[in-house]
Amino acid sequence: MKLPRILLLASVLLLALFTLSASAATHWDKDDHEIFELQSALERSEGKGATFYSVLNIPRTASAAEIKRAYRKKSVELHPDKNAGVAGAQQRFERLGLVYKILRDGRKDRYDHFVAAGFPKWRNNGYFYERYRPGLGAVIVGVVFATMLVEVAISRLTTKQERAKIERLKMSARLVAWGPRYAAILASIRHPPAPPATVSKLATVEKKVRVPITGFTLPAFPSDAQIKSNAVDWDALETQTRNVLVSATGDGAPIVDCLVHAADVLLLDKFSGDYIALDEDDAQPAQFHTTWPFRLVAAVINKITGKHEDVLAEVDDTTQGPANPVKNKKNK
Structure with missing residues (x-):
């Protein structure tokens, strides 16, 4: 969305909320x-x-x-x-x-x-408005602060879903690379067994796989406490995974290319040809200093100075070059 459109929408929103507040205040x-x-x-x-x-x-x-x-x-x-x-x-x-x-x-x-x-039930917005008489500046600041709170709250709700999507994709890639015993292999990587036991050779080899994003739901991975206490029945977990694969319906599901090596799962960037590491920690909720007022100010400064990319400018896929990977690149 371009900068003028952002400013217009923000102005309309602030004006509407201020009008509602003022009308409520002048009722009595x-x-x-x-x-x-x-x-x-x-x-x-x-x-x-x-x-x-x-x-x-x-x-x-x-x-x-x-x-x-x-x-x-x-x-x-x-x-x-x-x-x-x-x-x-x-x-x-x-x-x-x-x-x-x-x-x-x-x-x-x-x-x-x-x-x-x-x-009437008179102790409402009008009552407090008459009592404290906030000016236009105070109303605008209050509205902006309220929208910042809403943005942070929504971001925190969606971050959990994003982290779950990344973890699901990583587990799916490991399943395709290592087979139904993928959970036991991953556990041995995260918690190496005592000699003479060793980590599976499958985990030490880089393997390129093609993974459907949806179509099946894998069993939950055991917690660290369960793994350390040897309370996990890996055979039963493998059986559950095989049953999931039998009933999987990945017809029409989007396919992505991944590279699996040990505990790392990397996603192929189709534009640059590089592999980008998948990490749940990349999905972080918005903080107050990253909400829309701060981004808007940064965009205005960038627009004026021309020193940085305009973060609010629309991207035209027909004119932009290949996107650059932003984290942990690994060449194809």
């Missing part, structure tokens, strides 16, 4: 949040379903004069001087003053609306 205003906070505190103190009107013991249709009289009566009842030693008396008195303040001004209609329609 500051007065609404004050009403929500006071209503929540009132229900915690007076019980579920309590309202400003129930605290004053008046109906919702009460006039301004009735609300004033009810407030004066209730304020005398809840005054801290008359409730000395009562826990929360001061808070209840202050809360009563806030209730009266809302009911006597223009916010009364807004409160009546929420009483009739129901109070």
